[in-house]
Amino acid sequence: MDPVQQEVTDIFLRTKALLRGHFVLRSGLHSGHFFQCAQVCQNMAAVERLATLLVEKIGALPFDTVLAPAMGGLVIGQEVARQAKVRFIFAEKENNVLVVRRGFTLKPGERVLIVEDVITRGGRVVECLEIVKKLGGTTAGVAVMVDRSSGLAKFPVPTFSLLEMSYPTYPADQLPPELASLPASKPGS
Numbered sequence: 001m002d003p004v005q006q007e008v009t010d011i012f013l014r015t016k017a018l019l020r021g022h023f024v025l026r027s028g029l030h031s032g033h034f035f036q037c038a039q040v041c042q043n044m045a046a047v048e049r050l051a052t053l054l055v056e057k058i059g060a061l062p063f064d065t066v067l068a069p070a071m072g073g074l075v076i077g078q079e080v081a082r083q084a085k086v087r088f089i090f091a092e093k094e095n096n097v098l099v100v101r102r103g104f105t106l107k108p109g110e111r112v113l114i115v116e117d118v119i120t121r122g123g124r125v126v127e128c129l130e131i132v133k134k135l136g137g138t139t140a141g142v143a144v145m146v147d148r149s150s151g152l153a154k155f156p157v158p159t160f161s162l163l164e165m166s167y168p169t170y171p172a173d174q175l176p177p178e179l180a181s182l183p184a185s186k187p188g189s
Contacts, residue, residue, distance in 0.1 A: 004053055008145070008163045011050065015040040022182035027120045029169035032179055035146050036187055037117040041075040050162065051079035054115075054143050057160045063113040063140040065089060065106065067132065069098055069124040071188070076145055077115035086113075091131055098127040106137035114139060118146040119161075120169065122153035129155065 001009070012018040017040035023031050040046050054076070063086060068077025070092040081088035089104040106112065114128045125142055132139045141158040150166035170179065 004057075005163050008050065008053065011046050012040055012146075012163075015043050015046055019187070022179050022184045024172075024184050024186040025120050025169065027123065027169070028172070029120065030172060030175055030179060030184065031167055031169045033167035034187060035118045035148070037072055037076070037145065038188070041117075047075055047079050048083075050145055051076060051083050053162055054080055054145065054160065055083050057162065058113070058141065058143055061113070061141050061158060063111045065110055065112050065137070066115050067091060067100075067112050067128055068115045069128055072117035072124075073115050076117055080113070080115050080143065084113075091128055098124060098131065100131055100135065106132065106135040108136045110137040111140040112137045114142045116142070116144045118148060119144050119153050120148040122149070122155065125153075125155060129157075 012035065017036050019034040019036055020032060023034040025031055065087040066077050066081035068074055068090045070090050074090055077090065078088045089100065091098040091100050094101065112132045114125055116125055119125060129139055139157045141160065142155050143160045145162050147153065147161035147164045148166065150164045170176065
């Protein structure tokens with residue numbers, strides 16, 4: 001594990017944001033590990049440090065606006081935007097679909113960085129990619145704190161993550177006995 005990944009892991013462990021048990025992920029898959037980013041995001045020093053590491057990882061990628069899906073991406077997305085000194089907007093669920101509301105718009109060709117907390121399959125990032133396209137913007141890249149897919153979730157733009165991990169995930173009907181023996185919880189992002 002490189003020093004940045006070790007630091008990020010230490011932050012998640014210290015803030016009790018990396019949990020063990022039996023969890024149902026947003027994707028519907030089950031796992032023995034869960035990243036509860038709300039725990040890390042209540043610690044502003046940790047958020048500031050994670051955003052700094054993410055901005056450093058993004059490097060010279062040009063972008064004008066950060067778009068984050070609510071809820072998970074809100075805190076880290078806003079801090080990335082603050083540090084990069086760009087505009088911040090967010091998408092939120094309406095009838096179980098991510099949409100941009102509250103008068104948010106994009107200029108034609110506006111360069112947007114999508115920032116999310118954790119991805120497993122990347123479904124909310126895909127929804128945000130479609131939102132940017134629909135609003136006439138250009139997605140410059142995707143930045144996430146944790147990529148649970150270990151890089152298997154692919155997007156048609158540069159993608160940056162602080163931590164790539166692949167804790168096993170399982171469909172509900174294919175749980176291993178040690179996971180099936182624990183009560184499942186869905187703590188939310």
